[in-house]
Amino acid sequence: MGLKEIIKPHILGLEPYQPGKPIEELERELGIEDCIKLASNESPIGPSTKALAAVREALDGVHRYPDGASYALRERLSNQLEVDPAQLVFGAGADEILELLAKVLLGPGDEAVFAWPSFAMYPVVVQGMGATSIRVPLTGDLGHDLSEMSAAVTDRTRLIFVCNPNNPTGTSVGAEAFNRFAESLPETVVLAIDEAYYEFVRRSDFPDSLEWIRRRPGTIALRTFSKIFGLAGLRIGYGIADPELAGYLQRARHPFNVSRLAEVAALAALEDVEHADRARATNAEGIDYLCRELGALGVETWPTDANFLLAKAGPDTAVRLLREGIIVRALSGFGMPDHIRISIGLPEENERLVKTLRRLREGSL
Numbered sequence: 001m002g003l004k005e006i007i008k009p010h011i012l013g014l015e016p017y018q019p020g021k022p023i024e025e026l027e028r029e030l031g032i033e034d035c036i037k038l039a040s041n042e043s044p045i046g047p048s049t050k051a052l053a054a055v056r057e058a059l060d061g062v063h064r065y066p067d068g069a070s071y072a073l074r075e076r077l078s079n080q081l082e083v084d085p086a087q088l089v090f091g092a093g094a095d096e097i098l099e100l101l102a103k104v105l106l107g108p109g110d111e112a113v114f115a116w117p118s119f120a121m122y123p124v125v126v127q128g129m130g131a132t133s134i135r136v137p138l139t140g141d142l143g144h145d146l147s148e149m150s151a152a153v154t155d156r157t158r159l160i161f162v163c164n165p166n167n168p169t170g171t172s173v174g175a176e177a178f179n180r181f182a183e184s185l186p187e188t189v190v191l192a193i194d195e196a197y198y199e200f201v202r203r204s205d206f207p208d209s210l211e212w213i214r215r216r217p218g219t220i221a222l223r224t225f226s227k228i229f230g231l232a233g234l235r236i237g238y239g240i241a242d243p244e245l246a247g248y249l250q251r252a253r254h255p256f257n258v259s260r261l262a263e264v265a266a267l268a269a270l271e272d273v274e275h276a277d278r279a280r281a282t283n284a285e286g287i288d289y290l291c292r293e294l295g296a297l298g299v300e301t302w303p304t305d306a307n308f309l310l311a312k313a314g315p316d317t318a319v320r321l322l323r324e325g326i327i328v329r330a331l332s333g334f335g336m337p338d339h340i341r342i343s344i345g346l347p348e349e350n351e352r353l354v355k356t357l358r359r360l361r362e363g364s365l
Helices: 023-030 049-061 071-081 094-105 121-128 146-151 175-184 209-215 243-252 260-271 273-296 317-323 347-362
Strands: 036-038 088-091 111-116 132-137 157-163 190-194 219-224 237-241 308-312 326-330 339-343
Touching: 036 339, 036 347, 049 260, 071 088, 071 260, 088 094, 088 243, 094 121, 094 157, 094 190, 094 219, 094 237, 094 243, 111 121, 111 146, 121 132, 121 157, 132 146, 146 157, 146 175, 190 209, 209 219, 209 237, 219 243, 237 243, 260 273, 273 308, 273 347, 317 326, 317 339, 317 347, 326 347
Parallel strands: 036 326, 111 132, 111 157, 157 190, 190 219
Antiparallel strands: 088 237, 219 237, 308 339, 326 339
C-alpha cells in the first residue's frame, strides 16, 4: 500500500490554488530585469511609510511569540468599526478566515453555495473539508445571480459566500438586491460576505455588512490589509461577526497565527489615512485611464469596484503579454478563455500595458 491509498479522496482530487507568476520567476525565464506584475491585485504604491517604520521598530522582538489575542489591533478596529472586540477574528490574511469557516461549518455531506466565477479559494476550502461546492453561474453582465443563489440553498447548505466586489470580475452587488437576498436565507446558513476590496468601492448604494451582522446572527464580513494597505506580504486579515460565531472560529484558530510584525504594521497602516486616500485615488485614476484606452483599442471592459479590471482581450493574450514582461491574470481556469484580469498599476505601468496591447493587436509584436 502506498501513501496515495491513505490520503482522503477529496484531497486527492483537489486542485491547488494557482497564484500569479512572481516577477523574479519571469525575469529569470526571460533574462530581463524590467518585468511588471499586474496580476495579483497588490497595491502599486506599496505600504505606508508609517507601517514600514513600525515593522523596523518591532524587529528586535521577533524572538518572542506575538500577542495571540491581537489586543492592540482588536481595540483599534473595534473602536473604528463600532463593534464589540469579541466580534473580531484575525487571521493570516482573510484566506485563513475562509479556512476557519470551512473547518467549523463543513464536512462530508454539507454544501456551500457561491457564485462562479468568483474567488478561487472558495472551492479549495470547501473541498478540503470533504464538502460539496454549489457553483451558481454569474448573470449575463457578470454579476451575482442572487435569486439563483438563494434558490440553490437546501437543508444541506451550511455556508454561502458572497464576494462583494467580486473577484475576478470586479462587479458588485447593490444594497437593495443584497438586502432581499439576505432576508431570504434561513437562520441555519452562515452568510459570509467577502469584502477584500471594500475600501475601493465607488458605488453609493453598497450594502452595509455591519448592519446585517447586527440584524442577522450567523453573518460574517471578511476584510484584509493586503489590498489598499499594501501589506499582502505580511498576511493579515480579519472577520467581523456576531460574538457567538466569532467565538466558534476562535476555538478553531491556531495560536499566534498573526505575526508580531503583521499586527504592528496593520496598526500603523490604519493611522495613515493619507496613504490609503492616495492608494484609492491612484486606483480610480488607473481604472478611468485603462477603461478609456482599452475601449479605444476595441477591448471590452466591465465596471469595477475593486483594484482590478476585467478585460475581454482575446485568447492567449496573457501568454503573449508574459513574453513582453507583463504579468496579468489569465482567466481560462475560470471558464473565461478570452478574458484577463488586470490589476491597476502605477501610471507608467498602466501605460506600458496599453502600449504593449496596442502593438499586439496591430501585429507588430
